[in-house]
Amino acid sequence: MRRFSLFAALTVIAVPATWGQSNPFSGASGASGATAAVEGVAENATANRSGSRAGAAESLARAVNVSSLESGTLLQIINKAFDTNSDSIDPESGTMKWKGHSYDMGQFRVFRGRFERYLSLPPTRDQDVYAATIDEVFKLLSTRTADGSQDAVVEAWKLLYRASEYESDGGNSLGVANQIFNAWRIRDEKQAFSVTQTELERIRRQQSASVIYGADTMQAEAGRAASGAASSAGTAAANASPRVNIANNGNASGGGAASGGGQTIGGGSTVGMTGQGFRTRELAETEAKIKALEAAGLMSVTQAKLQFQSQIMSLFLQRRFQHALIASSFYRYIFKGSHQNLEVGKRELASFLPSTDLALTVETIEFLSREAINDINSGMASVRSNYDDNRKVAAIERLQETFFLGEYMPAVTQFEPNRKTELLNLFRKIDEARKLADLRDYDAVLVLTEEIGSLTKDFRTPEVTAAVRSAQRMSTLALNAAQQTAATGDYVRAQEFVEKAAQLWPLNPAIKTYTENMASQADLGTQAAVVFDDAIKREDYRRLYERGAELSVAFLNDEVRGPQLKTVIDRMVKVDIFLSQAEELIAQNNAFSAWEALTSAATLVPKDVVLNQRMAQLAPRVAEFVGRLDQANRYEGDGRYAASLTQFLAAQDIHPASQLARTGLTRVSEAIMNQLSAQIPPATPANE
Amino acid sequence: MLAVTFCENPMPLSSMRLVSRFVVSAAMAASLFLVSGCRPSGEPFPVRAFLTAPDNLQGNRYDLEAEIDQQLNWREGVGRLIAVRTLQGDVRLPVFISDSLNANLLVAQRYRFEITVRKGGLLYVERLKKL
Numbered sequence: 001m002r003r004f005s006l007f008a009a010l011t012v013i014a015v016p017a018t019w020g021q022s023n024p025f026s027g028a029s030g031a032s033g034a035t036a037a038v039e040g041v042a043e044n045a046t047a048n049r050s051g052s053r054a055g056a057a058e059s060l061a062r063a064v065n066v067s068s069l070e071s072g073t074l075l076q077i078i079n080k081a082f083d084t085n086s087d088s089i090d091p092e093s094g095t096m097k098w099k100g101h102s103y104d105m106g107q108f109r110v111f112r113g114r115f116e117r118y119l120s121l122p123p124t125r126d127q128d129v130y131a132a133t134i135d136e137v138f139k140l141l142s143t144r145t146a147d148g149s150q151d152a153v154v155e156a157w158k159l160l161y162r163a164s165e166y167e168s169d170g171g172n173s174l175g176v177a178n179q180i181f182n183a184w185r186i187r188d189e190k191q192a193f194s195v196t197q198t199e200l201e202r203i204r205r206q207q208s209a210s211v212i213y214g215a216d217t218m219q220a221e222a223g224r225a226a227s228g229a230a231s232s233a234g235t236a237a238a239n240a241s242p243r244v245n246i247a248n249n250g251n252a253s254g255g256g257a258a259s260g261g262g263q264t265i266g267g268g269s270t271v272g273m274t275g276q277g278f279r280t281r282e283l284a285e286t287e288a289k290i291k292a293l294e295a296a297g298l299m300s301v302t303q304a305k306l307q308f309q310s311q312i313m314s315l316f317l318q319r320r321f322q323h324a325l326i327a328s329s330f331y332r333y334i335f336k337g338s339h340q341n342l343e344v345g346k347r348e349l350a351s352f353l354p355s356t357d358l359a360l361t362v363e364t365i366e367f368l369s370r371e372a373i374n375d376i377n378s379g380m381a382s383v384r385s386n387y388d389d390n391r392k393v394a395a396i397e398r399l400q401e402t403f404f405l406g407e408y409m410p411a412v413t414q415f416e417p418n419r420k421t422e423l424l425n426l427f428r429k430i431d432e433a434r435k436l437a438d439l440r441d442y443d444a445v446l447v448l449t450e451e452i453g454s455l456t457k458d459f460r461t462p463e464v465t466a467a468v469r470s471a472q473r474m475s476t477l478a479l480n481a482a483q484q485t486a487a488t489g490d491y492v493r494a495q496e497f498v499e500k501a502a503q504l505w506p507l508n509p510a511i512k513t514y515t516e517n518m519a520s521q522a523d524l525g526t527q528a529a530v531v532f533d534d535a536i537k538r539e540d541y542r543r544l545y546e547r548g549a550e551l552s553v554a555f556l557n558d559e560v561r562g563p564q565l566k567t568v569i570d571r572m573v574k575v576d577i578f579l580s581q582a583e584e585l586i587a588q589n590n591a592f593s594a595w596e597a598l599t600s601a602a603t604l605v606p607k608d609v610v611l612n613q614r615m616a617q618l619a620p621r622v623a624e625f626v627g628r629l630d631q632a633n634r635y636e637g638d639g640r641y642a643a644s645l646t647q648f649l650a651a652q653d654i655h656p657a658s659q660l661a662r663t664g665l666t667r668v669s670e671a672i673m674n675q676l677s678a679q680i681p682p683a684t685p686a687n688e
Numbered sequence: 689m690l691a692v693t694f695c696e697n698p699m700p701l702s703s704m705r706l707v708s709r710f711v712v713s714a715a716m717a718a719s720l721f722l723v724s725g726c727r728p729s730g731e732p733f734p735v736r737a738f739l740t741a742p743d744n745l746q747g748n749r750y751d752l753e754a755e756i757d758q759q760l761n762w763r764e765g766v767g768r769l770i771a772v773r774t775l776q777g778d779v780r781l782p783v784f785i786s787d788s789l790n791a792n793l794l795v796a797q798r799y800r801f802e803i804t805v806r807k808g809g810l811l812y813v814e815r816l817k818k819l
Contacts, residue, residue, distance in 0.1 A: 641808060645760070652780070653779070672761070672769060677766050
């Protein structure tokens with residue numbers, strides 16, 4: 001989806017601003033240099049051509065539009081073919097789902113980088129020794145294979161320190177071992193508390209007995225005193241005095257009679273009300289200490305349990321399933337059955353078991369860890385199976401999801417290096433092809449697709465090839481439509497088609513050719529104007545004539561230079577005819593007629609280099625004739641028609657067939673007659 | 689062109705010589721008279737000088753003997769432009785013959801033209817006489 005969004009964004013690529021500029025071409029005019037009749041025919045033909053072109057452009061436009069609707073599908077096909085992500089991985093949210101729980105992979109790009117790094121990493125050293133150590137720990141803790149003795153547990157605990165020394169352990173065994181040590185320390189502290197508590201209990205019992213005895217004694221003494229008073233009448237007041245003393249001397253030394261009475265009770269010890277008060281207070285103090293010890297012990301145990309459970313949960317969520325299992329086993333040995341219920345991480349764990357309301361215990365974590373390990377093992381088996389079946393794309397997909405779940409599991413870390421290398425090569429090629437497809441470098445995509453297809457049999461080469469070919473064809477269609485639309489003069493639509501062609505296949509080489517042609521034609525228009533104006537200024541019509549075709553195209557839309565160019569070309573066509581005629585006449589040794597032909601041409605283009613060269617070559621052969629004609633023309637120009645007439649006659653004498661002389665004679669004689677009409681006096685008739 | 693008359697002499701040699709000398713002298717005198725009576729009075733037209741610098745001849749009168757070559761132009765009531773070919777030099781020159789001369793001209797006819805070189809080099813025929 002993210003890639004598709006990228007494609008969508010790319011579809012609004014702006015075509016270079018040069019396309020927005022005015023285009024110097026007009027497809028409506030044509031057949032420059034032709035005669036008026038020919039021009040008419042040409043215009044009709046052009047109009048028909050324009051009509052047919054417009055129709056063709058419309059057809060192409062419809063084809064391109066229809067295809068554009070499908071281009072998204074084609075791109076999706078390409079993208080899907082290059083997607084090696086497992087279905088359980090969601091690149092959009094950067095999560096991976098396993099048993100209903102979403103693991104956060106962080107940034108997907110980072111995850112892909114980690115996966116690629118895994119494929120390129122060699123297996124860790126001494127992995128087999130580490131695996132054996134972990135296995136030994138499992139055996140020592142197993143309720144099936146071990147005796148469950150404290151020695152076995154301690155042995156397993158020691159092995160954790162050894163396991164933590166290996167690289168692949170990542171120090172997690174040390175964390176578990178420390179947690180166990182902490183739990184044991186708390187247990188020892190609790191045992192020390194128990195000894196103290198036992199002693200305090202003993203003291204409390206003694207103190208309690210002493211207080212009870214004191215109280216009983218005092219009560220007995222009081223009873224005896226009461227019975228003595230009853231027996232002796234005069235002592236009634238005396239019977240009442242101890243009660244009063246007891247009541248009144250709870251915290252005082254009492255009267256002399258009372259004190260004396262107290263001393264007899266203890267038999268040498270503190271007796272009396274005061275002593276009883278001290279003993280009672282000591283008993284209260286002892287009981288308080290016992291309560292405090294009980295509370296401290298209980299708190300230590302609870303704290304140790306919570307810490308242990310937190311670490312187990314943390315290991316599980318970090319996908320350190322082996323260590324979660326080990327920690328759970330130790331927990332079982334350290335804490336008694338009543339402490340197996342989980343107090344922490346219940347919500348996280350519940351997400352793995354969404355449809356159950358069972359009590360979540362440490363065993364639940366064990367169960368899920370074992371499930372995960374089983375999934376990882378079966379996933380790697382699937383990877384190997386696909387690999388062996390030359391279905392390497394599927395192998396990459398399975399390995400990717402298995403890698404994320406069991407990144408730290410030996411089954412994943414110890415995957416065969418040669419297979420990892422092969423899969424890495426394929427993974428990189430597919431990734432490169434995907435990037436090229438994003439850039440729409442379809443030629444490179446096709447090459448890579450062929451290569452990938454040779455590496456694995458489950459890559460969808462035909463689909464990719466068909467999609468790429470379709471996109472290329474659509475781009476070419478759009479470009480053809482642009483060319484045909486431009487030929488009709490509709491440059492706005494032509495630009496739209498070019499944009500479409502660029503959207504479909506930005507690297508279409510035909511687009512480059514098309515744009516270069518258009519740019520060169522625009523450039524030609526500018527250059528042609530400069531060339532034309534310069535040549536017109538210098539009357540270098542031959543230059544314009546020689547570049548007539550090129551300039552005609554350039555000035556198709558130029559209402560000033562176009563007609564001028566047509567006139568020049570027409571004139572030069574005549575000049576070329578005269579030149580050809582002169583050449584033929586020279587070949588017939590008719591130099592004077594050749595000269596006349598060249599002279600006729602010279603009236604059209606007096607400064608034509610070729611013409612003047614021919615005339616210079618011929619001049620020595622017709623010098624006198626030319627001299628006469630030149631003189632005649634000069635006289636005529638001066639209004640001296642008679643002298644001019646004489647020279648024309650002399651020229652005609654030299655070349656009787658001279659057209660110049662003949663026309664000159666006619667012209668000049670007429671001028672003379674015009675003059676004489678007004679001037680001539682009547683002549684005297686001759687007398688014969 | 690020149691009309692020369694020759695006379696026979698039947699007399700002896702000495703006298704004959706005398707007579708003949710007389711006769712010759714008389715004949716020469718007669719011929720000179722005749723010739724002078726037949727020749728045009730003007731100068732012959734300097735064709736080369738005209739072709740080279742016609743302006744130098746403006747206002748002069750000449751005689752030109754030439755053959756009608758081609759009528760270049762004609763305007764009724766005005767005259768005609770004729771191309772004539774000089775008898776000497778075989779050069780074609782244009783001359784104007786006014787209609788007032790009432791000349792009937794045909795190609796290849798030979799004439800002696802009395803011409804005036806007018807402004808602009810126009811050879812204006814004043815008179816003409818068929819040869």
